[in-house]
Amino acid sequence: MTVHGAAHHPPYAELHRFGLRLFIASEAFLFGVLFAARFYLLGFERAEAVNVTLGVVLTIILLTATWSSHRAAAAARAGDRGAMQGQLLLTMALGVLFLALVVVEWSAGFREFPISTPYGSIFYLITGTHSLHLLIGLFVLASLFLQARRGRLGEGDVWKVEGGVAYWQFVDVVWLFVFTILYVL
Amino acid sequence: MATATPQVERRLGASGLPFAARGLLWGLGGFVLGAAVVAIIRALAGVGAWRADQAIVVGFLFSVPAFVLGVGAWETWGRGWFGLETYEYDPPGWRRYFGFNLDHKVIGVQYLVTFLTVFILAGAVAMLMRTELMDPGRTVLGPASFTRFMSLHGFLMVLVAVTAVPGAFGNYVMPIMVGAEDMAFPRLNALSFWLWPPAILLLLASPLVGGWDTGWTGYPPLASVNNLGQIFYALAFVVGGLSSIVASVNFLTTIVKMRARGLTWGRLPIFVWAILLTGVLSLFFTQSVAVAVTMVTLDRIVGAAFFEPLLGGAPVLYQHIFWFYSHPAVYVMVLPSLGVMLEILPVFSRKPLFAYRWAVGGIIGISVLSGVVWAHHMFTVSALSNANAGFMLSTEAISVPTGLVFLSAVGTIWRGRLWMKVPMLFALAMVFNFLIGGITGVFLSDIPADYQLQDTYWVVAHFHYTIVGAGIFGLFAGIYYWFPKITGRMFDERLARVHFWMMFVGFNLTFLPMFWLGLNGMNRRIADYQPELAPVNLFVSLAGFFLGASFLVFLWNFVVSWKKGPPAGPNPWGARTLEWQTSSPPPKLNFEGIPEVVGDPYDFAPDAPRHAEIEVGGER
């Protein structure tokens, strides 16, 4: 196994943090392009049928999940493994609830603004891409949870939890933009 | 992962399948699973279980992770996600190249061999195209096959141009150049390579479903109504793009965070700078092309309206998104090669790289400006709109930083002592070729001139002069330069010279006349042309065959020298950068000690301090 941590290398946690930031910047570009496409195609038009109330509910769910994921990272830093697992579970539960509501929203949306309309195309592409990222985030959190359960997260692994949480929170922040440009504008 | 995972070398005995074979098997399983998911959902929705395009898309997206896990990522990585023990795959001998190996040197060789193979295949397709174009009318292919082979050639070559140099040398050489033991994220590195085989196999299989007609640019609405092969193209682009992004995270982190002590930014070898900026471009812009081809795919498989004018979509939107990536991508294709060129010129002139800071500034300037020039590919979309003037300005502005690369190149050879070994021949040829490519690009950036030149053979000639004349020549310059380092053996100098001269002469004879063809009414991507253009086309075809033959010489030399070449020693060229201060090939962790950089990489004065000291015995 490659031995990292020779004198002149920064600790792995630092590399990981830096790499994750780069990846998040790249992902931000992805959503930036999607948002630009929305304005190119639709101008400032909005489908009247879009369910703003549901959008607000979704936003609240994700904001809550941002908070609980933050608590999970804090617990990991404090070495409180039980609290960390609890907060991770709570965050994942909120994520699953979010996805379930997206499914509900889509099945209603297919009738109001089908995918064969420009609005529908953009709406499902953006929310779909976001949900896919959320799914990846869920997978990461689940993996962290499993590793913690099996006692594989030690003192030196706080950065793993921090990394997973940072990605999760990025996806949450993206949602705020999604909400703004699809529901509000 | 990095926790107390005991190192268990898992050697697959005679009983086990090679990991690459298991990957194919798992990939196939993933495909079936994905297709079944689609079938089940469709059946539940009551719309008939089978629909080929949807099944292929989802099937492929399932098969890629399954393949990657199958080639060894499961043992090395995936088990860790579930809190299980992980093992590293590191068998001795040739087997190490056929699994999820974490050593950046193994990955560099995997990239090199894979993309040389793709290069040869796509070159063979070009031979077929030039056979068809030897005379007007139908020769061997007919318009449908021609268009599809043209598309395949274009796209495969784009993948080679984007990937080969950073993949091979960015992986093999760059970490050694910065004095690191490996890349920052070895697993991500292996992932970035192993994403490619599914994408390439998919493309090679695309003729089975009739290929696709849109060239490598994939413009809708043609792409929306085209053969099923269009979906193969889109999927390969997405998966290859993911590989690029993952690789650039790795490059950037390695360069920024893992440089040896003393390796300041002002001492960084120019090739590392080129890889750094290439990484920045891939990291950000690649996302955009994935969006573009995904939207086309959604138009096709679920009836979305993005680019369908009858449904209110806008076909031109695709071109914006596509070129927002694809123009920076052409710098992804040439910057690493220009880095190779500027790396080689000082070594074989025994002179410092001239105007180092200007050269770095040039590379940075090109990268920054490359993000704001995309619409110059679209001047004829709305030829007289005012926005075009802005893109003309930004495009012509990019000639200034590009000129700084030339400043550095010609300044370096001036008053040097030119040791004309094969890498140097290639580097000098690049200066010449890229000069023609650059100047002819200025014509295309000029809106009035572009009126005549857009979508003609002028464009074909121009981008082959940049992408082949600089990009691919840079690949071969790098191969000859680092061959002794990678293999520990020296190639046959005589055959290498034959290859160089055949390639250089063949290349120029092939592509120079194309400028004239374009001016005289030959549009690009056509299976047939006006009879008046026949003599020049015949000449181009014959020159093209000669160019093609040069790679047979190369292949022979490459294979034979790798097996039987004489030992090269650690530093046959007398270069100063770090990769030459270790054995050939380097040991597993690259150095026998910890390198510390104490001097300039290009200071060839006899009394100059070394570039780096390697402190032996301190650590292990």
Add this chain to the structure above:
Amino acid sequence: MSGRRRDLVVTGALWVVLVIVGVLVVRSVDLLPALRSEEGAEVDLAFNTLLLYSIPVFAFVLAVLLYSVVRWRVDEPETGDQIRDVPAFSWGWFLVSTALAGLIFVTPGLTGFFALQSAATEEPDLEVRLTGVQWHWDVEYPEAGVALEAPQEILLPADRRVRFELTSADVIHAFWVPAFRLKQDAIPGETTELIVTPTEVSSYDADPNVRLQCAELCGTGHARMYVPVRVVEPAEFEAWLTGAAMGMGGDGMDMGSDGMDMGGNAGHDEG
């Protein structure tokens, strides 16, 4: 003369020689085909100006390359002169290249662009609607009420300003008559336009560049999606148009509609 000075002088002389040779070559080889439109003059002017500018740039780098390779070639490695930078030269290079980029942007870039723009605002004498269809062009002369499906050739009057309205029935095509120089995409769901004034009587038979060629990849039949153009005297054009309009009154458009195997549908020879 010191060695250093001699290097500069010889390279400079080589540069001058190469520039002269370059100019002579460019003058003797006919790079551009015959021009047959008024607006195309801007295109040719731009092209030729850029060609002129590019010769000294190309010749300079080539002169340095050639001289260095001949003068400083060695068979065994030997230390070169340790010059890291010559700030005056580097700054000069930077400033000259910036000035050149600025120059070509202003002229021929902007000047040509504005000339083409202002030419496009003038009133046209004739309107022609072109619709790209895989793989032929449909032509309509709306003022005369003439619509031709996949005609065998397109007639245009000489010395008349023609405004083309372009669109597409399926995928993206592009208008290009090489002898006219101008190019404009035809995009489904949009109408784009292009103004051209053919300068003289000409035909495809005499010059294959007098053809309307699709210039945007549109599928299998793309290569053969072209239709000959014939530029005739205005009087002859009027007579033809009137005749065509009368023909339209009867059983509709049979005017040249059997032109399918000329320009169109070349792609059907293969699945």
